[in-house]
Amino acid sequence: AQSVTQLDSQVPVFEEAPVELRCNYSSSVSVYLFWYVQYPNQGLQLLLKYLSGSTLVKGINGFEAEFNKSQTSFHLRKPSVHISDTAEYFCAVGSGGSYIPTFGRGTSLIVHP
Amino acid sequence: DAGITQSPRHKVTETGTPVTLRCHQTENHRYMYWYRQDPGHGLRLIHYSYGVKDTDKGEVSDGYSVSRSKTEDFLLTLESATSSQTSVYFCAISDTGGLGNEQFFGPGTRLTVL
Numbered sequence: 001a002q003s004v005t006q007l008d009s010q011v012p013v014f015e016e017a018p019v020e021l022r023c024n025y026s027s028s029v030s031v032y033l034f035w036y037v038q039y040p041n042q043g044l045q046l047l048l049k050y051l052s053g054s055t056l057v058k059g060i061n062g063f064e065a066e067f068n069k070s071q072t073s074f075h076l077r078k079p080s081v082h083i084s085d086t087a088e089y090f091c092a093v094g095s096g097g098s099y100i101p102t103f104g105r106g107t108s109l110i111v112h113p
Numbered sequence: 114d115a116g117i118t119q120s121p122r123h124k125v126t127e128t129g130t131p132v133t134l135r136c137h138q139t140e141n142h143r144y145m146y147w148y149r150q151d152p153g154h155g156l157r158l159i160h161y162s163y164g165v166k167d168t169d170k171g172e173v174s175d176g177y178s179v180s181r182s183k184t185e186d187f188l189l190t191l192e193s194a195t196s197s198q199t200s201v202y203f204c205a206i207s208d209t210g211g212l213g214n215e216q217f218f219g220p221g222t223r224l225t226v227l
Contacts, residue, residue, distance in 0.1 A: 043218030105155035
């Protein structure tokens with residue numbers, strides 16, 4: 001079975017500050033991981049994903065995430081956030097033979113001017 | 114943007130009434146999914162389809178049924194709506210069942226059951 005935990009339900013930050021959104025997963029087999037973003041009143045869209053290879057994954061809008069197998073984590077980072085990054089962020093994990101990922105509960109990123 | 118539409122976008126209904134939500138795609142993707150999104154719960158899978166007339170249950174399927182008679186349409190039916198089914202419903206599609214395949218999401222349907 002696979003599961004994912006997003007450790008923070010809400011992360012407030014000031015514009016141009018760095019941010020890290022935390023995600024931990026559990027799975028007994030190899031995994032693949034996603035970060036999705038949901039802007040207000042919209043559906044989700046993919047930010048980045050990890051399948052294999054380099055543990056540092058770069059995505060759209062300046063976001064990146066690092067896969068850490070020993071800590072079972074896939075934290076999302078951005079060195080300098082903008083007001084427009086205010087959104088809900090979802091981490092998702094898939095593993096084994098399942099092609100359907102399990103989503104976390106989401107982290108609300110609130111960027112203040 | 115992937116061609117996914119959901120209808121209706123908003124609906125208010127009363128307890129006990131049947132409700133059908135429609136997801137329509139123009140991408141010819143094989144896989145389609147229905148999720149519900151609730152505060153504190155994130156996205157939870159209701160049902161999914163891996164081809165025409167091929168569907169299976171997700172983690173929160175009780176009280177819901179689905180049908181897929183054409184590649185482009187995936188219907189979600191609440192046979193007798195309850196207040197606990199008040200939620201935002203998202204349809205998603207993906208083109209393969211391979212590991213790590215990206216899902217594309219529709220704009221959502223906000224359903225309120227009074």
